[in-house]
Amino acid sequence: MMQKVELIIKEAKRLADTITSFPGDIRIISHYDCDGICAASILIKALQREAKSFHVSFVKKLNDKKLEELASDSSNLLIFTDLGSGKLEGIQDRILENERKRAIIIDHHQMQGIITNNNKERLLHLNPLQFGIEENISGSGVSYLVARAMNPVNRDMSELAIIGAIGDSQIGSIGPDWGLIGLNKEILKDAEHTKKIRVEKGLRLWGRYTRPVHKAIQYSMDPYIPGISGSESASVQFLNDIGVPVKAGDEWRTLSDLSEEETQKLADAIIKERVMKGEENPEWVFGDVYELLEKEGGFRDANEFATILNACGKLEKEYLAISLCFNVFEVGDEVKGALKAYRREIGKSIGLFEKNKEIIDEKENATYVLAEDLISEDIISNVISMVSRSGMITEHKPVFAFVNTDDGEVKISARLVDTEVSYGLNDVLSQAATELGGEGGGHKFAAGATIPKGSEQMFINRMEEILKNFNGHAEDIKTEVNNNDAQSHNDESLNNNPTDFKAEVSIGGTKSGLKKEEDGVSGSRKKMEGKGLVRYFDT
Numbered sequence: 001m002m003q004k005v006e007l008i009i010k011e012a013k014r015l016a017d018t019i020t021s022f023p024g025d026i027r028i029i030s031h032y033d034c035d036g037i038c039a040a041s042i043l044i045k046a047l048q049r050e051a052k053s054f055h056v057s058f059v060k061k062l063n064d065k066k067l068e069e070l071a072s073d074s075s076n077l078l079i080f081t082d083l084g085s086g087k088l089e090g091i092q093d094r095i096l097e098n099e100r101k102r103a104i105i106i107d108h109h110q111m112q113g114i115i116t117n118n119n120k121e122r123l124l125h126l127n128p129l130q131f132g133i134e135e136n137i138s139g140s141g142v143s144y145l146v147a148r149a150m151n152p153v154n155r156d157m158s159e160l161a162i163i164g165a166i167g168d169s170q171i172g173s174i175g176p177d178w179g180l181i182g183l184n185k186e187i188l189k190d191a192e193h194t195k196k197i198r199v200e201k202g203l204r205l206w207g208r209y210t211r212p213v214h215k216a217i218q219y220s221m222d223p224y225i226p227g228i229s230g231s232e233s234a235s236v237q238f239l240n241d242i243g244v245p246v247k248a249g250d251e252w253r254t255l256s257d258l259s260e261e262e263t264q265k266l267a268d269a270i271i272k273e274r275v276m277k278g279e280e281n282p283e284w285v286f287g288d289v290y291e292l293l294e295k296e297g298g299f300r301d302a303n304e305f306a307t308i309l310n311a312c313g314k315l316e317k318e319y320l321a322i323s324l325c326f327n328v329f330e331v332g333d334e335v336k337g338a339l340k341a342y343r344r345e346i347g348k349s350i351g352l353f354e355k356n357k358e359i360i361d362e363k364e365n366a367t368y369v370l371a372e373d374l375i376s377e378d379i380i381s382n383v384i385s386m387v388s389r390s391g392m393i394t395e396h397k398p399v400f401a402f403v404n405t406d407d408g409e410v411k412i413s414a415r416l417v418d419t420e421v422s423y424g425l426n427d428v429l430s431q432a433a434t435e436l437g438g439e440g441g442g443h444k445f446a447a448g449a450t451i452p453k454g455s456e457q458m459f460i461n462r463m464e465e466i467l468k469n470f471n472g473h474a475e476d477i478k479t480e481v482n483n484n485d486a487q488s489h490n491d492e493s494l495n496n497n498p499t500d501f502k503a504e505v506s507i508g509g510t511k512s513g514l515k516k517e518e519d520g521v522s523g524s525r526k527k528m529e530g531k532g533l534v535r536y537f538d539t
Contacts, residue, residue, distance in 0.1 A: 034167025082139030088113035110441035136182025140164025167306035178287030226277035311342030
């Protein structure tokens with residue numbers, strides 16, 4: 001792994017040198033979600049520090065029409081962040097047709113096409129997939145590597161790389177441990193060392209600072225609390241039953257207001273409910289909580305902050321998101337309005353799964369959601385991420401959600417909760433979409449595609465064929481789990497005895513039932529790993 005990281009950083013330095021030495025105007029083009037906004041914000045700060053002239057724009061999709069528009073842009077250096085890897089040929093055919101132009105792609109998505117020999121000096125491409133790093137670094141993480149290589153002072157941008165990773169659903173799990181791993185974890189160490197982020201263990205409930213605690217429970221889909229999630233009255237009664245007041249005087253209490261004893265009591269009760277209702281891995285309700293130390297009030301929780309950035313992007317208010325990234329909190333009231341509208345739309349869309357069950361078509365190998373115009377293309381990826389872990393649909397199968405787009409196509413968002421599969425959604429989705437005249441890509445557990453309108457049923461039939469081929473050999477091709485890793489996580493797991501619901505974790509502090517990953521690292525390796533990415537750079 002260390003050699004792979006050294007190689008990607010070596011290439012990041014090459015991109016950094018190109019950017020810092022470029023004398024003219026620069027154009028940044030980034031995706032409009034949280035990860036794309038963070039990736040662009042990192043470069044914005046890095047370019048400002050280099051006194052560069054630049055312009056930034058955000059897009060929901062990098063299609064041929066957009067590339068043609070960019071081809072006529074006055075800037076001669078175009079930097080694509082959190083997109084571009086799937087359009088290598090289009091960028092060469094349209095952008096580099098002008099001999100004065102150069103392009104840089106900083107991305108982490110599936111690569112499609114090749115860079116021709118005559119364009120290798122004019123099109124620089126940095127993607128962790130090139131170095132065998134397949135997961136656990138986001139687009140903003142790759143952007144951070146470039147910024148870090150431009151100037152050591154940009155280490156303070158590590159915070160944004162972590163927010164982008166969280167917004168890109170890169171908080172993974174191994175057993176009961178939920179948190180960032182891989183390169184993300186190395187970047188996190190940079191953020192901790194620069195006093196930007198503090199990491200603690202806590203309940204994985206969204207809305208730590210901004211939601212009344214009963215609302216946090218009501219809207220909790222992951223972890224799902226059977227009989228309580230989705231019901232406000234049941235959530236209030238649940239808290240009353242365990243002796244946790246929902247109000248302090250006239251003010252609603254949030255998770256951050258609870259004492260350690262109350263939080264422990266809440267954790268025990270949630271686990272008990274999940275055990276009683278037969279939830280798989282009922283004790284997996286804890287995870288790393290990332291506090292943004294320079295943010296104010298409701299902006300301090302990294303999960304909430306990532307959601308806010310995502311909301312601003314999806315509502316075409318990226319300027320608000322950029323302001324928040326740079327701690328301009330005067331836009332707070334406008335941001336709250338955008339977040340309220342975003343939540344309303346998300347809630348309405350999730351409700352469709354209860355009210356319009358006919359849109360769900362469960363087949364042998366996957367579940368398909370034919371939402372058409374019922375859900376916006378701008379939020380379908382967020383909605384399906386929540387629903388796929390909510391218990392509303394079968395979790396051991398991949399789910400593919402179809403919605404109509406503004407330009408007459410059909411957008412597909414796919415999610416996969418089951419991690420022990422041999423295939424990646426990006427591969428199977430790209431294969432099926434391409435065969436129908438569309439295109440697709442993404443990651444192993446989260447991917448997207450567009451296909452021609454009217455080809456939905458053909459896509460479903462083809463996907464069933466593809467998945468059946470994999471599932472027919474499931475026992476032979478399942479991802480292997482290292483027995484030593486599995487044993488270590490068993491040793492560190494929470495108490496699984498269904499008659500004892502006590503959660504062995506000290507909320508907000510050091511775990512007693514779970515060891516920190518570094519505890520198993522000894523000697524010089526432990527000392528080195530604590531340094532984050534410093535050891536890969538000269539300073």
